[in-house]
Amino acid sequence: MPYQLLLTSLENGVFTITINRPDKLNALNTRVIEELSTAVEEVYHNPEIKSAIITGAGSKSFVAGADISEFLQLDALQGEELARRGQQMVFDKIENAPKPVIAAVNGFALGGGCELALACHFIIASETARFGQPEVNLGLIPGYGGTQRLVQVAGKGRAMQLIMTGELINAADAMQYGIVNSVVKPEELLDKAKEILSVINSKAPLAISRVIASINAFDHTQAGYDYEIKKFGECFGTEDLKEGATAFLEKRKPNFKGK
Numbered sequence: 063m064p065y066q067l068l069l070t071s072l073e074n075g076v077f078t079i080t081i082n083r084p085d086k087l088n089a090l091n092t093r094v095i096e097e098l099s100t101a102v103e104e105v106y107h108n109p110e111i112k113s114a115i116i117t118g119a120g121s122k123s124f125v126a127g128a129d130i131s132e133f134l135q136l137d138a139l140q141g142e143e144l145a146r147r148g149q150q151m152v153f154d155k156i157e158n159a160p161k162p163v164i165a166a167v168n169g170f171a172l173g174g175g176c177e178l179a180l181a182c183h184f185i186i187a188s189e190t191a192r193f194g195q196p197e198v199n200l201g202l203i204p205g206y207g208g209t210q211r212l213v214q215v216a217g218k219g220r221a222m223q224l225i226m227t228g229e230l231i232n233a234a235d236a237m238q239y240g241i242v243n244s245v246v247k248p249e250e251l252l253d254k255a256k257e258i259l260s261v262i263n264s265k266a267p268l269a270i271s272r273v274i275a276s277i278n279a280f281d282h283t284q285a286g287y288d289y290e291i292k293k294f295g296e297c298f299g300t301e302d303l304k305e306g307a308t309a310f311l312e313k314r315k316p317n318f319k320g321k
């Protein structure tokens with residue numbers, strides 16, 4: 063399958079998906095979401111793939127969020143659609159994949175990037191990783207499941223603080239928060255991910271897939287995700303989001319008016 067914005071490789075049953083837009087810090091534009099959806103379908107249906115790793119190209123960023131330059135033309139309904147499509151096409155599909163999909167976070171995992179890592183079954187990070195949900199800086203909220211998945215791993219208070227302040231945390235703090243399973247040197251990141259997957263790949267595949275489904279069944283309801291999609295969409299009806307996204311693209315501070 064030819065991809066424009068992903069690099070993929072298959073080695074010893076491990077399918078590595080690398081988001082390859084380093085000049086834009088691997089931001090998730092429409093094309094990346096579509097290609098990720100196709101790549102995750104490969105994980106489901108290619109019998110040679112036993113497990114997968116999602117990572118970002120370059121040393122700076124895993125994924126620095128959804129592509130802000132695509133926000134300005136969207137109204138509230140289209141904003142809702144952006145979140146719903148992304149959740150259904152990629153994030154939910156990763157979470158419910160019948161084979162392990164892990165995130166190897168090599169730099170910034172912000173907004174949709176943090177949500178992408180959280181949708182994976184678990185996260186390995188390099189010492190250079192930074193995690194955050196900075197949507198409030200744009201007049202927005204997370205829309206790819208962040209309000210739901212972050213609270214599951216980090217707890218309510220930490221999720222509230224991270225999402226309301228928009229602050230970034232380093233890999234060590236992310237590990238302490240329960241977001242990340244292990245932190246390694248940047249050059250060891252992919253080897254560490256492959257080492258863990260080689261253990262998992264040696265187990266019974268049908269048992270592994272039932273582990274994933276059973277753990278996901280813990281206290282998992284769709285209602286919270288649907289509520290997030292609605293609230294995310296509503297932000298696109300505000301002047302503040304237009305101001306926030308424009309300010310980011312113009313590299314200046316936003317002037318929010320609460321409208």
Ligand code: COA
Nearest residue numbers: 085086087089126127128129130131170172173174196197
């Ligand atoms: N959407 C679109 N473009 C993005 C982006 C995003 N989420 N994140 C980074 N980029 C682009 C920048 O616009 C810049 O493009 P340019 O070179 O054409 O101007 C390029 O990627 C490099 O980013 P830059 O901001 O110059 O790098 P930096 O090292 O100064 O800052 C960040 C890095 C991650 C702190 C900063 O890029 C940032 O805050 N990104 C947005 C994070 C965010 O709000 N994510 C949630 C979106 S909902």
